[in-house]
Amino acid sequence: MPGFAHLIRTVPDFPTPGVQFRDIAPLLADGRGFAAAVAALAEPWRGAGLVAVAGIEARGFILGAAVARELAIGFVPLRKPGKLPGVLREVEYALEYGSDRLQVQADALPQAAPVLLLDDVLATGGTLDAAARLLETGLGARIAGATVLLEIAALGGRARWHRSAPLHAVLQV
Ligand SMILES: O=P(O)(O)OC[C@H]1O[C@H](OP(=O)(O)OP(=O)(O)O)[C@H](O)[C@@H]1O
Ligand SMILES: Nc1ncnc2[nH]cnc12
Secondary structure, eight states, rough: OOOGGGSSSSEOOOOTTTTTTEEOOHTTOOOOHHHHHHHHHHHHGTSSSSOEEEEEETTHHHHHHHHHHTOOOOEEEBBBTTTTOSSSEEEEETTTTTTEEEEEEETSOOOEEEEEEEEEEEESSSHHHHHIIIIIIOOOOOEEEEEEEEGGGGGGGGGGOOOOEEEEEEEEE
């Protein structure tokens, strides 16, 4: 277990009763922990020929931008509705607690660009699956893989990852 795992805090009944919320704020606030987490996320992808990290709003932005910098590649934001200007592509998806939509700018990536999809938590897997569909069908990108900091295995999200590209999780609970 990486030395920063203890910096992810479990908050019961947030944001709704029954949810065990995995809070990465203490990890982000810890310089060494944050650096180690970013290095661990980036490690499998060094030299993989990626052009960008696509990060999912909001916590996927914090980690994704740092990983993109670590790999010296670009960053593409996948955003909640109403935040991005210009011509957009969109998907709708279900969450552990509610539903949402994700948008990306239509010209964010060249056709067939190899991209790494990144988020903080894999729970039911709906967000990651939606983001992958958005990149593939909306942009024509090639998903080289996906990476998350924490996989909540009991929620079964990995079963929704139907692609041959690898899905890495730095930590599992
Ligand atoms: O695997 P799933 O069940 O789809 O859940 C995982 C998603 O849920 C959380 O995002 P949330 O929508 O809470 O947004 P936030 O990052 O803005 O807090 C988390 O950051 C993942 O993106
Ligand atoms: N239990 C959880 N903790 C943190 N982020 C989440 N996203 C979906 N489920 C979550």
